[in-house]
Amino acid sequence: MPLLDIRNLQLEFGTGKDALRxxxxxxxxxxxxxTLCLVGESGCGKSVSALSIARLVPTPPARYVGGEILLNGRDVLKMDQRELRSIRGGVVSYIFQEPSASLNPVFRVGNQIKESLKLHRPQFATDEEVIRLLKLVGIPAPESRIRDYPHQMSGGMQQRIMIAMALASEPKLLVADEPTTALDVTIQAQILELLRELKQRLRMSILLITHNLGIVGDIADRVAVMYAGQIVELSPARALLQRPLHPYTQALMNSVPQLGHELDRLQAIPGNVPNLGQFPSGCRFHPRCPKAQSDCSQKAPELVEVEPGRWVRCPYWK
Ligand SMILES: Nc1ncnc2c1ncn2[C@@H]1O[C@H](COP(=O)(O)OP(=O)(O)OP(=O)(O)O)[C@@H](O)[C@H]1O
Ligand SMILES: [Mg+2]
Structure with a gap:
């Protein structure tokens, strides 16, 4: 049984005929x-899908209209409040793009981590455990840093503190939603390296969300590519990076900046991401697709396993 098994999840904002899926x-x-990477352009539904794992999307405005989210075999969509509290920040921990969203500026970072320990592993709410966590996430001289306030730390160090807080509960699944987007490239690489190390040391599962396919090669086992609320390609990471099958994945690959190449070779994907509620008929990507055929605007393609472990939502992937 997989740790997480999301089946046919359907979520809408609003109600009645104004509902947007x-x-x-x-x-x-x-x-x-x-480690699964969830990739796709802005607005395709990455965060909403990821937040659903701990049912963190506020309802209303959202409404779950179908599907199951099985965490250790238990459907999160059917859990009561008590059970939800125990998985939030416990079995499933989140780190977000902005440290400021999780760190409180008026408390010392050591105390913030201790609060997280008190909630989930109270017997370990000690300075020693805080220092151990800070060491784990690569903070130098942790004995003196525990008394720092967030503003005394760089963006990269604040991000490490957030990761330490998320690890305090010893989660089975770490959900990292664009955790490096706000950081400069060198620090981004260091944080990704840290996540990869932690994954190996703690045997933790990771859901990493990004709009940059360029960073997934270093960390992902598999990749799910989303477009307009649906998965369009799901594949082992290496195979996908070597030979992306869906035209949208191919377009995303072409828009990844290559080290050492001229920036003007960077191809933005032509056209715009369709707005929620204004998805084109048939294949949602067809107006932007260089391989579109005449029937792509009529028939909505299914996600089909075209090679072992490789799923593609496009009949013309070959
Ligand atoms: N509270 C909300 N009320 C109404 N619509 C929402 C709400 N939250 C998200 N949406 C819509 O749901 C869709 C998916 O949003 P989501 O935040 O999951 O996108 P994303 O893939 O994470 O994008 P980004 O890369 O910009 O973070 C978007 O069209 C967004 O506008
Ligand atoms: Mg998002």
Whole structure:
């Protein structure tokens, strides 16, 4: 049994005929110790899907209209408040793009980590454990840093503190939503390296969200590519990076800046991401697709396994 098994998840914002379906039939699994990257342009539903794992999308305005989110075999969508509290920040921990969203500026970072320990592992709410966590995330001289306030630390160090807070509960699944987007490239690489190390040391599963396919090669076991509320390609990472099958994934690959190449070779994907509620008929990507055929505007393609472990939502992937 995989740690996480999302089946045909459907989530809408609003009600009645004004309802907008932000997540439309998303399915994926994450095994114990596995890292899955969720990739796609802004607004495609990555965050809403990820927040759903601990049912953190506020309802209303959102409404779950179908599907299951099985965490250790238990459906999160059917849990009561008590059970939800125990998985939030416990079995599933989140780190976000902005440290300021999780760190409180008026408390010393050591105390913030201790609060997290008190909630989830009270017997370990000690300075020693805080220092051990800070060491784990690569903070130099942790004995003196525990008394720092967030503003006394650089962005990269604040991000490490957030990761330490997320690890305090010893989560089975760490969800990292664009954790490096606000950081400069060198620090980004260091944080990704840290996540990869932690994954190996703690045998933790990771769901890493990014709009940059360029960073997934270093850390992902598998990749799910989302477009307009649906998964359009799901594949082992290496195979996908070597030979992306869906035209949208191919376009995303072409828009990854290559080290050492001229920036003007960077191809933005032509056209715009369709707005929620204004998805084109048939294949949602067809107006922007260089391979579109005449029937792509009529028939909505299914996600089909075209090679072992490789799923593609496009009949013309070959
Ligand atoms: N509270 C909300 N009310 C209404 N619509 C929402 C709400 N939250 C998200 N949406 C819509 O749901 C869709 C998916 O949003 P989501 O935040 O998951 O996108 P994303 O893929 O994470 O994008 P980004 O890369 O910009 O973070 C978007 O169209 C967004 O506008
Ligand atoms: Mg997002």
């Amino acid at each position: 932000a997540v439309d039939g998303v399915s994926f699994t994450i095994a114990e110790g596995e």
